[in-house]
Amino acid sequence: MSNSRRRRENRLNALSPRDWLKFQKSWFVHNPPPREKGVLTHPAKFPESLCQEFIEFFTKPGQLVLDPMAGTGSALIAAVRAGRRGVGIDLVPKYVEIARERLQAETETHRNLFEDPHGAVRMICGDARQTHKLVTEPVDYVLTSPPYWDMLRRRGFETQRRRRADQALDVWYSEDPNDVGNVEEYETFLEELVAIYRVVAEVMRPQAYATIIVKNVKKGGRMFPLAWDLGRRVGEFLRLRDEKIWCQDNQRLAPYGMGYAWVSNTMHHYCLNFRKECSAC
Ligand SMILES: C[S@@+](CC[C@H](N)C(=O)[O-])C[C@H]1O[C@@H](n2cnc3c(N)ncnc32)[C@H](O)[C@@H]1O
Secondary structure, eight states, X not given: OOHHHHHHOOSSOSOOXXXXXXXXXXXXXXXXXXXXXXXXXXXXXXXXXXXXXXXXXXXXXXXXXEETTOTTTHHHHHHHHTTOEEEEEESOHHHHHHHXXXXXXXXXXXXXXXXXXXXXXXXXXXXXXXXXXHOOSOEEEEEEOOOOTTGGGSTTOHHHHXXXXXXXXXXXXXXXXXXXXXXXXXXHHHHHHHHHHHHHHHHEEEEXXXXXXXXXXXXXXXXXOHHHHHHHHHTTTSEEEEEEEEEOOOSOOOOTTXXXXXXXXXXXXXXXXXXXXXXXX
């Protein structure tokens, strides 16, 4: 094969050069559409439309996407819509049940995209610390977002908590001690997350990408650089390739600190893109 032919071959995805280029911008604005009724109960899900853009960039049709903390299954729903297979893990049985119901309906709608629609996607109830035991097939792409530490439990979220509690919606994920969103001490939380991503890396095939969507978090008047810490620590075993910054511009501004201190309204997340490097390939 000539050099120029090889250059033109797209080994990563099925996008046109134009769509490839569009995705290369290092920031984007994505305002999540209103949530469907069945998934309102989950306190923090990411939009399927956003997931689909990432999945279509980092995989080819038919490849396998993993979300080790899948919640109500947004990444897997997006995988099915894109004609990719999916596997998800979540600790909380209630979310796993919601995800399974949603996925059944979604695979039915998109059954023409799969040879075996029933085997296309599955949701496991379990601890992400066991990913290497729960997922046996090599994974082509990981798209995931962790609990943002114990943010849902902290001061400053009282109004949101009250509003959600009034509607009988969850205000945090669970009381399970294995839920990393219940770890109080920041360094312990970070260590536990890094340990989870280490076993997730084990199931990735060489040269597969992983995207972690995360924010820096504030507590007690101080910023804890969760996104930057994860970039550095996970970067010790998966190469940190770059970041894409997800901005939201449809959120109501709150007057935090007005008149006495600088406190921002944080309306951006980091999408950290890692790759499993392989010296032999
Ligand atoms: C930010 S949410 C993910 C939301 C998901 N991306 C969605 O769109 O629905 C984080 C999830 O991590 C789960 N989780 C927390 N600790 C876990 C653990 N040790 N193993 C598996 N899942 C865990 C929580 O139940 C929660 O659903």
